[in-house]
Amino acid sequence: MSIQSISNHPARGMLEIVLDSGASRTLTHATLREGCRCADCTALRRAGTPLQADGAIRLLAVEPVGAYGVQLVFSDRHDRGIYPWIYLEQLSDRAASGPPLP
Ligand SMILES: [Zn+2]
Numbered sequence: 637m638s639i640q641s642i643s644n645h646p647a648r649g650m651l652e653i654v655l656d657s658g659a660s661r662t663l664t665h666a667t668l669r670e671g672c673r674c675a676d677c678t679a680l681r682r683a684g685t686p687l688q689a690d691g692a693i694r695l696l697a698v699e700p701v702g703a704y705g706v707q708l709v710f711s712d713r714h715d716r717g718i719y720p721w722i723y724l725e726q727l728s729d730r731a732a733s734g735p736p737l738p
Pocket of ligand 1: 673674
């Protein structure tokens with residue numbers, strides 16, 4: 637499982653990913669922020685009070701983490717989330733079909 641390319645579109649608040657299959661998916665920056673899996677954000681979700689990302693939130697930087705995924709830096713200064721490729725793909729599927737995050 638891997639991703640061919642990632643392009644950030646700050647003006648639109650979207651991240652575009654291209655899968656190995658050549659299929660392209662988009663994720664909003666707010667979806668990515670709400671999907672953060674760092675210890676703090678996971679604890680909030682487990683407590684039933686998940687972070688609600690403002691639509692104005694922006695992804696500022698995408699840092700590679702080995703061959704495994706990316707670390708995302710957001711405009712609220714949150715930069716602790718690591719997003720494995722498979723998780724980005726899962727998030728894009730979930731965003732398309734609508735059910736809440738686990
Ligand atoms: Zn987090």
